[in-house]
Amino acid sequence: MADPVLDLRHVTMQFGGVVAVDNLxxxxxxxxxxxxxxxxxxxxxxxxxxxxxxxxxxxxxxYYEGNLIVSNQPQGKMRxxxxxxxxxxxxxxxxxxPDRITKMGLARTFQNIRLFKTQTVFENVLIxxxxxxxxxxxxxxxxxxxxxxxxxxxxxxxxxxxxxxxxVKDELATSLPYGMQRRLEIARALATKPRLLxxxxxxxxxxxxxTEALGKFIVDIQKRFExxxxxxxxxxxxxxxxxxxxxxxxxxxxxxxxxxxxxxxxPDVITAYLGVYEE
Amino acid sequence: MLxxxxxxxxxxxxxxxxxxxxxxxFVGVYILENTVGANSMLMMVLKKGAIYALVAVAMNLLNGFxxxxxxxxxxxxxxxxxxxxxxxxxxxxxxxxxxxxxxGIIQFTLPTLVSIILxxxxxxxxxxxxxxxxxxxxxxYLAIATLGFAEIIRAIFQxxxxxxxxxxxxxxxxxxxxxxxxxxxxxxGACILLIALMIHSTYGRAFKAIRDDEIAAEAMGINxxxxxxxxxxxxxxxxxxxxxxxxxxxxTVQAKAFTAAMTYEILLIVVIGGMGSISGxxxxxxxxxxxxxxxxRFLDNVxxxxxxxxxxxxSGFRMVVFSVIIMAVVLFYRQGIMGDKELSLxxxxxxxxxxxxxxxHG
Numbered sequence: 001m002a003d004p005v006l007d008l009r010h011v012t013m014q015f016g017g018v019v020a021v022d023n024l025x026x027x028x029x030x031x032x033x034x035x036x037x038x039x040x041x042x043x044x045x046x047x048x049x050x051x052x053x054x055x056x057x058x059x060x061x062x063y064y065e066g067n068l069i070v071s072n073q074p075q076g077k078m079r080x081x082x083x084x085x086x087x088x089x090x091x092x093x094x095x096x097x098p099d100r101i102t103k104m105g106l107a108r109t110f111q112n113i114r115l116f117k118t119q120t121v122f123e124n125v126l127i128x129x130x131x132x133x134x135x136x137x138x139x140x141x142x143x144x145x146x147x148x149x150x151x152x153x154x155x156x157x158x159x160x161x162x163x164x165x166x167x168v169k170d171e172l173a174t175s176l177p178y179g180m181q182r183r184l185e186i187a188r189a190l191a192t193k194p195r196l197l198x199x200x201x202x203x204x205x206x207x208x209x210x211t212e213a214l215g216k217f218i219v220d221i222q223k224r225f226e227x228x229x230x231x232x233x234x235x236x237x238x239x240x241x242x243x244x245x246x247x248x249x250x251x252x253x254x255x256x257x258x259x260x261x262x263x264x265x266x267p268d269v270i271t272a273y274l275g276v277y278e279e
Numbered sequence: 280m281l282x283x284x285x286x287x288x289x290x291x292x293x294x295x296x297x298x299x300x301x302x303x304x305f306v307g308v309y310i311l312e313n314t315v316g317a318n319s320m321l322m323m324v325l326k327k328g329a330i331y332a333l334v335a336v337a338m339n340l341l342n343g344f345x346x347x348x349x350x351x352x353x354x355x356x357x358x359x360x361x362x363x364x365x366x367x368x369x370x371x372x373x374x375x376x377x378x379x380x381x382x383g384i385i386q387f388t389l390p391t392l393v394s395i396i397l398x399x400x401x402x403x404x405x406x407x408x409x410x411x412x413x414x415x416x417x418x419x420y421l422a423i424a425t426l427g428f429a430e431i432i433r434a435i436f437q438x439x440x441x442x443x444x445x446x447x448x449x450x451x452x453x454x455x456x457x458x459x460x461x462x463x464x465x466x467x468g469a470c471i472l473l474i475a476l477m478i479h480s481t482y483g484r485a486f487k488a489i490r491d492d493e494i495a496a497e498a499m500g501i502n503x504x505x506x507x508x509x510x511x512x513x514x515x516x517x518x519x520x521x522x523x524x525x526x527x528x529x530x531t532v533q534a535k536a537f538t539a540a541m542t543y544e545i546l547l548i549v550v551i552g553g554m555g556s557i558s559g560x561x562x563x564x565x566x567x568x569x570x571x572x573x574x575x576r577f578l579d580n581v582x583x584x585x586x587x588x589x590x591x592x593x594s595g596f597r598m599v600v601f602s603v604i605i606m607a608v609v610l611f612y613r614q615g616i617m618g619d620k621e622l623s624l625x626x627x628x629x630x631x632x633x634x635x636x637x638x639x640h641g
Contacts, residue, residue: 119491
């Protein structure tokens with residue numbers, strides 16, 4: 001069997017004395033839509049940041065398409081302080097910055113929208129084509145790369161078309177309504193030509209109708225670009241609707257995993273979300 | 280097919296308009312120079328304005344387009360100016376210029392253009408070295424560190440031990456200077472054109488992305504450090520070239536003159552012109568130079584009207600008024616003259632036609 005697209009092994013992230021993500025192991029297969037859910041402060045975004053290189057995990061490894069992209073072991077003072085449940089340290093140390101991880105084919109969006117504020121919708125997407133350039137500073141300045149430049153522009157336009165933002169391409173990115181800004185962020189991530197798309201709360205701040213439309217949109221782009229999608233989400237309707245599998249974490253630990261039906265009936269998950277009734 | 284042909288024609292038309300404008304500018308400068316005289320105040324202002332425009336655009340590339348608040352500009356200009364001067368002093372004059380250092384150790388001269396470019400390259404090389412530690416800092420800390428490095432560069436060039444090369448803190452003179460104002464216009468114009476082309480290339484877009492949101496830019500696969508380094512080195516290269524031109528303009532060079540105050544002057548031009556606007560920087564530098572060297576000069580003279588002696592007007596008052604003007608600009612006109620927009624023929628044309636339309640209605 002082929003390697004899973006993303007494979008986390010015992011990923012632990014500790015900030016000082018707080019273990020934000022504890023011994024998280026999970027895998028995502030090709031062209032799956034997998035959701036990571038959990039109550040507020042469960043460590044979902046931290047897990048995301050460990051995968052995308054924003055943080056280097058304290059311990060554990062991340063494999064992408066069979067290649068080790070992130071690996072670390074507790075070092076220095078952290079060795080004494082280490083409080084993760086997985087006591088075996090990883091052997092190698094592999095650190096990658098977010099830009100290199102994006103180049104490998106993992107693109108992400110942000111929980112709080114991060115668009116390039118002074119630029120138009122089109123320019124926002126066009127920037128995301130920069131990483132695949134073959135021109136250098138001189139050929140780009142002297143316009144010897146106009147063939148590539150044309151391709152970049154065409155690619156950016158096709159991405160805008162795919163998310164239905166072609167009509168507003170010359171508007172300032174921040175002047176768009178909220179839902180469109182979300183789509184633009186996804187278009188921008190798609191323009192980096194990813195194979196794995198990580199969505200950090202794509203439906204945050206959306207009403208039920210918008211959320212439903214977003215769900216359809218995510219499934220649509222998954223099929224269209226043959227993507228593997230990993231998302232964090234709070235809207236249970238959306239998650240149950242579109243995910244093939246779900247991982248649930250609470251206080252950094254994985255408490256359940258399975259298909260949506262299994263998760264819905266899982267007593268641990270219900271306890272984590274609603275608390276325990278006390279006499 | 281037809282559409283692309285149309286685009287090409289439109290592009291060619293626009294290009295020819297620009298070529299026409301630029302050649303008009305050069306012819307204009309040439310005619311002016313031959314009518315009002317090369318050493319008139321107007322020509323001095325135009326020459327210095329062109330040089331400051333280049334330095335301001337270079338600084339805008341870093342501060343306005345990449346969002347790196349650096350204050351090292353005068354240091355890199357100093358490098359350019361000194362390197363240029365050192366390599367163009369005629370061998371016969373070296374004994375006289377380097378009188379305290381036995382004629383110096385460099386006993387050859389390089390062609391003018393080669394020396395200018397060498398000045399830029401040495402400035403760029405220093406920027407590369409300084410950038411390695413400094414560009415890991417952010418905002419205010421970066422400003423402080425670059426300011427410090429600019430002072431260090433000045434100290435190095437004034438250092439007695441390097442006297443045989445740099446002439447220490449003494450004046451460098453008798454090097455090749457330009458005869459006509461067309462020279463600084465041509466060099467500065469070519470450099471600004473290169474910067475503008477780069478800003479509108481994919482690299483320029485990456486710089487702007489870093490300015491707008493570093494985290495998002497990095498998530499889009501842009502290597503932050505490499506691109507910051509690139510912007511810093513390019514900016515310093517052109518600052519070095521600007522420094523070389525300034526040396527030619529002044530006809531003498533002394534390291535002492537390249538203080539932090541010079542950086543602030545250029546920063547002011549950038550802010551007044553608009554952070555992130557090339558045409559704004561160019562406009563502002565001519566305005567700034569004209570105001571500080573010419574239009575406000577009268578404030579420095581004691582003026583007596585009849586028997587009434589105008590109060591406050593004495594040497595140095597010009598700078599007080601100048602500071603007030605600048606404060607007013609920064610307070611009430613925060614975006615500068617151009618904001619982050621560019622002066623374009625298209626927009627200018629649209630504006631005129633709109634105004635005409637409005638008049639018809641009225």
